[in-house]
Structures are given as C-alpha cells and as structure tokens.
Amino acid sequence: MIKLYNSLTRKKEEFKPIKPGAVSMYTCGPTVYWYAHVGNLRTYIFEDVLKRVLEYAGYKAKHVMNITDVGHLTSDENTGEDKMEKGAARENKSVWEIAKMYTDAFKKDLGTLNIEEPDVWVKATDTIKEQIDLIKKLEEKGFTYVIEDGVYFDTAKLENYGRLWPNKLDIKTRARVEVVAGKKNDPDFALWKLTPAGVKRQMEWDSPWGKGFPGWHTECVVMSCDNLGIPFDIHCGGIDHILIHHTNEIAQAEAVYGGPMCNYWLHGEYLNLKGEKIAKSSGNIVLVDDLVKKGINPLAYRYLCFTTHYRIPLSFSWESIEAADSALKSLYDKVRMLKTAVKEIPAEYSEQALDYKAQFTAAIEDDLNMPKALAVLWQAAKDQNFVQAEKLALLLDFDRVLGFKLNSVKAEAIPAGILELARQREQARRNKDWAKSDELRGQAGAAGYLIEDTPTGSKIKKI
Ligand code: AMP
Numbered sequence: 001m002i003k004l005y006n007s008l009t010r011k012k013e014e015f016k017p018i019k020p021g022a023v024s025m026y027t028c029g030p031t032v033y034w035y036a037h038v039g040n041l042r043t044y045i046f047e048d049v050l051k052r053v054l055e056y057a058g059y060k061a062k063h064v065m066n067i068t069d070v071g072h073l074t075s076d077e078n079t080g081e082d083k084m085e086k087g088a089a090r091e092n093k094s095v096w097e098i099a100k101m102y103t104d105a106f107k108k109d110l111g112t113l114n115i116e117e118p119d120v121w122v123k124a125t126d127t128i129k130e131q132i133d134l135i136k137k138l139e140e141k142g143f144t145y146v147i148e149d150g151v152y153f154d155t156a157k158l159e160n161y162g163r164l165w166p167n168k169l170d171i172k173t174r175a176r177v178e179v180v181a182g183k184k185n186d187p188d189f190a191l192w193k194l195t196p197a198g199v200k201r202q203m204e205w206d207s208p209w210g211k212g213f214p215g216w217h218t219e220c221v222v223m224s225c226d227n228l229g230i231p232f233d234i235h236c237g238g239i240d241h242i243l244i245h246h247t248n249e250i251a252q253a254e255a256v257y258g259g260p261m262c263n264y265w266l267h268g269e270y271l272n273l274k275g276e277k278i279a280k281s282s283g284n285i286v287l288v289d290d291l292v293k294k295g296i297n298p299l300a301y302r303y304l305c306f307t308t309h310y311r312i313p314l315s316f317s318w319e320s321i322e323a324a325d326s327a328l329k330s331l332y333d334k335v336r337m338l339k340t341a342v343k344e345i346p347a348e349y350s351e352q353a354l355d356y357k358a359q360f361t362a363a364i365e366d367d368l369n370m371p372k373a374l375a376v377l378w379q380a381a382k383d384q385n386f387v388q389a390e391k392l393a394l395l396l397d398f399d400r401v402l403g404f405k406l407n408s409v410k411a412e413a414i415p416a417g418i419l420e421l422a423r424q425r426e427q428a429r430r431n432k433d434w435a436k437s438d439e440l441r442g443q444a445g446a447a448g449y450l451i452e453d454t455p456t457g458s459k460i461k462k463i
C-alpha cells in the first residue's frame, strides 16, 4: 500500500488510483528564461522518485510536464516584469531563442541527473487557443472581470477558494503581493494580461479582450486536464506553489468543471544554500555544471537529496555533496566487486532477499521515505551473510527507484582463476577454516592479486 502526504487534506493517505493499475500525474515544469538550479532540480528529483516508486509498485504512469515559455512574471501574483522578455534582453536574443536554449539545457540536466522525461511535454505557447477557450468558459460562468491591465479571476465568486492553504491567515502574509489598480480582491489573479497601448511585445496573441498573453496559472489547468482528464490522480510541484499557483489552478478548474481537479497534491520542500532559499533572482545559485566542474558525479546530487525526506528542507553545502559523492563511490565499488565475483544472477530470491526487498518497499511506499530506503540498501550491501549473487540482484532492483545507474558499473577484468580462489576463500571463511582461507589468499597474492577483507565483504585488487 502506497501512502502519500496530500497537501489538500494535510494527511498521509493511501494512494487509490482513479483507474486500477494506472496513474495520471502532472508536474509543473520550468520557466525557461535561465538554467534550472539545484533547488529546482531537488523538486524534479522528488517527482522522479515518486513516479519510479509508483512504477516499481506496478502502476503504469502517464506523466505530463509543461514548459513555461510565456507569461510567468517576476512575481507569482502575475505582476512585475516578464521573466522571458527579461532573459531575452539580458542575452540579446529573441524570446523564442531563449525559450529553445533553456528548454534544451533543462532536458540535458534531466538526463545528467537520470530523471526520467515525462511521457508528454507541453509548451505554454502551443496551447494559447485552449487557454483562451478556458478563460472564455470562466467568463461565461461569471467568474471574471476586465480591468485596464487584463482579465482577472474573481476569487470572491468561488466558495472554498484557498482550500490548499495550510492556514487561512497565509493570504495576509503572502510575499510579493503587488497592488494592481482595479483589482476587486487581493488574491484575484490575471487570466489574460493585455499589452498596454503603444507597447510591442515579442510574444503576444489576439484574444476576445485584446492583444496580450495568458497568465501563468491558466496554462497548467489546460495542459493537465486536457492530457489527463479531470479529475486526475497526482499533481506536484515545489512548496512555493501552494499559496498561489496551485491554489489558482484549483480555482479555475473547479469554477469551470464544478468538481475537484485532482485527488492528490504533493509538494517538495526547498533546498537552501547558506540558510537561504536557492533562487535565480537572488543570485544564490548552484547549477549542475558547477558540480561537474568540481569533479563531482552529478548522480551524487540524487544521493544527497535522498538523505533528507522530501517534505523537510535540505541544506546544500560543498561538504554535504562531497560526502554524498564518496558514499556513491563506495556503492559503485561494492557493485563493481559484486559484478566481478558473481557469475550468474539468481532467477528467484531467497527469504533473506525477500525480507530486504520488503523493508525497502515499505520505506519507499511510506510517503517516499528515501533516507530509510538508503539505510536498507546499505544494510543489505554490508551483510556478510548474504549470498553475493542475491545481493547484486537486489541492489540492481533497488536502483530502479534510486536511479544511480548501477547497471552501468563495469566488472573489473579479474582472471577467472583468481575469482575462483576468492570464491573458495569466501566458502572457507564461512566454514571458519582460517588456515585454508589464508592459504587461498596467499595463492592469489602470488599471482599478483590482493584479496582484501573490508567491513562490507572481501574485495579483489591487482597488486
Ligand atoms: P520555476 O522554474 O521557478 O517555475 O521552478 C521550477 C520548480 O522548482 C517549481 O516546482 C518550484 O517550486 C521549484 N523550486 C524553486 N526553487 C526551489 C528551491 N530552492 N528548492 C526546491 N524547489 C524549488
């Protein structure tokens, strides 16, 4: 049974899919005006693990992600400057070029971090017509009003607005609220922003209300519901989306469709750097490339993310990523040693292996308890009384969720005769025949190979 913490009910709940055996999930994608930083990528790693856990449990996932290539202003409130136009001006490129360049960079980062790509990518600029249609429906139902700045959603018209907020008072403390002249209620948000007279924007479209562009909160409703149906199973994003973006998605979907948009809302906590939230706007930034430049395996960042539960803030430091990098190296050494020693992966698991698998599954299915899952992995990896072939099979199986690419770890080219000596020695040690064990070790040494005993089992090295 998979349990997930649902931000909507503020409880851990058993996951019950709408269609048996299938799961529909939507994750808010990047705004492609700059590189994704490791904070953004913590959220995408959490979502990747969620999808892998569901697949590990046998669900067939349909995963949709958007690319925000228009209409995300510097404030979530839909005020301030257009992030895309700002990025284009900074780099002396067109908005379209910026969008393409940073979409490609984002996909590359996903690959580098072994984050599975969604089944469906949708760009905001490819769904302008559908977004206009949604706004028209909201207008027909009386949820909108027009002011000089654009078309706004009247939140007072919707009973239950703000159901996702952990605390009703949050609306008073929401950061970055900027005043827009003519807005009826503070939380009202733009559905369509009109291009002011005399201004020419690089990205603007005709609409029944005039030239302009859609507000950021509309695209995700269109792309999720059009691709997954309504309601769908899971919607996720970073914790900063609860108060505004996801609240406003729910408002539009419920106003148009009259029912819930989605059953489970999951949110990942922040990654912090020097005690502050990592944010593109503050310059407090680390990119995937920075890890690579420092000689750190980017997959160590996955490892680091798994050391803290996704609903707890995580601090990034160079010490912590280096520690994760060396832990991952030890795991690779272990797998290399096992691959070198093991001839054949067993077709069936023993009870011992099944017990480890059950512990691992219980951890990941308990609201993605990855720190616990890592602990089970190491316990199995270090267990000296656990047959090597099964150990290897199990580690590779766990990697379907962890995504450390253990499959690509290569066995060392150690001669078959030496491997045989090591195997016989392992047997002798199990029988507590220390004299035989020493003799076999001596034979390997004479042939130029050192059989080393480590707390996690024996290793073979060329002398
Ligand atoms: P953006 O490109 O700004 O829309 O952000 C992409 C994703 O990253 C969203 O799901 C955000 O909630 C998430 N995010 C932004 N900053 C952080 C951070 N410091 N830690 C974790 N997730 C973040």
Ligand code: ZN
Residues within 6 Å of the ligand: 027, 028, 029, 220, 245
């Ligand atoms: Zn979104």
